[in-house]
Amino acid sequence: MAEAAAADAFAERAWAVAYRLLSQVPLADLTHTDLDRLAVAAYLVGEDGEAVAAWEHAYKRHTCAAEQAEAARCAFWAAFCLMMRGQMAHAGGWLRRGQSVLGHDLDCPARGYLLIPAVLAALDSDDADGARRLAVQAGDIAGRFRDADLAAFSTLGHGQALLAMGDEAGGLARLDEVMLAVCSGEVGPIASGIVYCAVILECLQLFDLARAAEWTAALDEWCRAQPDVVPYRGQCSVHQSQLQQAAGDWAGAVATVADARNRLSDPPHPALGLACYQEGELCRVRGDLKAAADAYREATRAGYEPMPGFALLELQRGDATSAAVSIGRALREAGQPFRRPGLLAAAVEIRVAVSDVTGATEAAAELVSIADHSSSPVLRAMAAHAMGAALLASGQTTDAMVQLREASATWQRLSMPYETARSAVLLGLGCAASGDSASAALEFGNARSIFESLGAGPDLRRADRLAGGHVGRGPLSVRELEVLALVAEGRTSRAIASSLRISQHTVRRHLENTFAKLGVTSRAAAVVYAYEHDLL
Known part of the structure; x- marks a missing residue:
């Protein structure tokens, strides 16, 4: 019988086979x-539509048999599936x-299951404490009935609420x-996929890349063991x-996100x-600035604000003023x-770039x-x-170097080459x-070598200039450039x-003119500006 074969396929997590066999039988x-x-x-x-249809049929059958608990459970899963498709009105109807x-x-x-959408709604409305209380209530129900899926949803919601309340240690412990x-393997396949994706997203938002990488590897292994699974592969790939x-691994990252976008x-x-x-x-x-602009535009159309990337793109295009306005608005x-x-x-x-x-x-700060x-x-x-970067721009070079060396050491320890190279610059x-x-x-x-290996074109060109490429005069006179070059060598006004x-009075006058033209207030800041703008 098809049903018996489907049961075996379901147990083996051969979802496509189970679906094919069961969909051939009238509901x-x-x-x-x-x-x-x-x-x-x-x-x-x-096949989301077929899933909703099956849960709807089950709901009606349980309702006719006065099996309210099972009917309500089917209503939750139908609503959940519709929520995942963005059909919030239909989902709300099923929840009611x-x-x-x-x-x-x-x-x-x-x-308890019917409390989970309320947990999500509270989190979306920044009512973290309300979400926590609802999650604990759902967890109590899960504990009484030993329901693993409900326990997973409630624990996830509890962790998310604690993180939103600022309790990072408590939130991560729940996750x-x-x-x-x-x-x-205690949790069912649908709840497992939801939990995987939600936890990884929380880790990335906390900049806990080590934890995110660990759980992403686990999700990838989980998906590979079930090649028929569709809903979670795309987000996992992002x-x-x-x-x-x-x-x-930028080449790998490009290929992976292209696959994710297709899915x-x-x-x-x-x-x-x-x-x-x-x-x-x-x-x-x-x-590839044109392709970047196109991708950010598509992100906007899909409901995702492309910040801070779009502001940094404006900076790379040479419109630092627009970049400053964009990033300021986004922060507000x-x-x-x-x-x-x-x-x-x-x-x-961006603000350093606009002085x-x-x-x-x-x-x-x-x-x-x-x-x-x-x-x-x-x-x-x-x-x-x-x-x-801020201290360097203000001319506080020694304090800046302390901060930058700390950053560089951490980037190297975390094996994050692009950030290592940026700090090296x-x-x-x-x-x-x-x-x-x-x-x-x-x-x-050192920075140039890393940028070249990554294919970081804009950063590589800047590193080439800083390492001894093209030098121009900019707004400075020949004499002002001579004075600034000697300042860059560490010479005093007397030595210059x-x-x-x-x-020495003339040296001071040249430096005052240089500061005014470059929009800086110290020797160190003037030297930094000169290197960044190809003046030295």
Whole structure:
């Protein structure tokens, strides 16, 4: 019989076979158990409409048999499937059906399942404590009935709520707890996929790349063991691409996100916008600015704001003013805490470019404050790099070098080559501002080698210039450039005056003119500007 063969296929997680066999049998002829198997298999192979139809049929059958608890459970899963498709009105209708058939007195797992959408709604409305209370309530129900899927959903929601409340240690402990249940096979396939993706996303938002990489590898293994699974592969691939990019495997990251975008496009998945943004980021750092702009545009169409990448793209295009306006607007609107670190890091880079040293310092200070309350070494390195850039722009070279060396050491320890090279560029500028041209050349050379191996075109061209490429005069006179070149060698005003056979007063006047023309206030800042703009 088809049903018996389908049961065997279901047990072996051969979802396509189970779906094919069960879909050949009229719904009216399927048992309650086979209807549930059909719905689960249909969802896992991407046949969402058939999954909803199976749960709807099961709901009606349970309702007619006065089996309210089972009817409410089917209503939840139908609503869940519709929510994943973005059909929120239909999903809301099914949730109300489930609540109605359940009534007020019946104690069963379905009552806990019907709390889960309320947990998500509370999280979306920034009511973290409300989400926590609802998740704990659902967890209590799961414990009484030993329902593993409900326990997974409630523990996940509890962890997300604690993270939103600022309890990073408590939140991560809940996420690790639910992942242990998933990896040990205690949780059903649909709930497992949801938990995998949600936990990985939380880890990435916390900049906990080590934990994200560990769980992404587990998800990849889980998907490989079930080649028929459709819903989670796309989002899994986006996260995998982000981690590949951080580790320096840019070619792999490009291929992975292209596969993710294809999987998420038809029908459009909520993670499609993130995939487009990741594609844009890879295009931007490799220097394909047109492709980056196109990808960011597609991300916007899919409902994902392409920040901070779009602002950095404007900076690379040479429109630093527009970049500053864009990043400022994004920061003002960024209500979700996890959005701020990336925006702040970009704000420092952009504000330094427009000589807004005060704004850059403020953004770096906020990023340092966030990192101080986090256990993420990535976040701490981001903060150190940003503060080093701001201090360097303000002429506080020694303090800047301390921050930048801390950032560089962390990037190297985490095996993040692109970030290592970016910090090396700033270290080179700091060495140049201190008159240590030999060390500056060493840092620029190291950065250049990494950028070349990654294919980071724009950064490579900048490193080439800094390492001794084209030199221009810019707004400075020949004499002002001569004075500035001697400053870059670390000479005092007395030594410069002696070398050029002019008075110290004239040296000071040339420096004042140079500061005014370059928009800086110190010798160190002038040297940094000169290196960045090909004047030395």
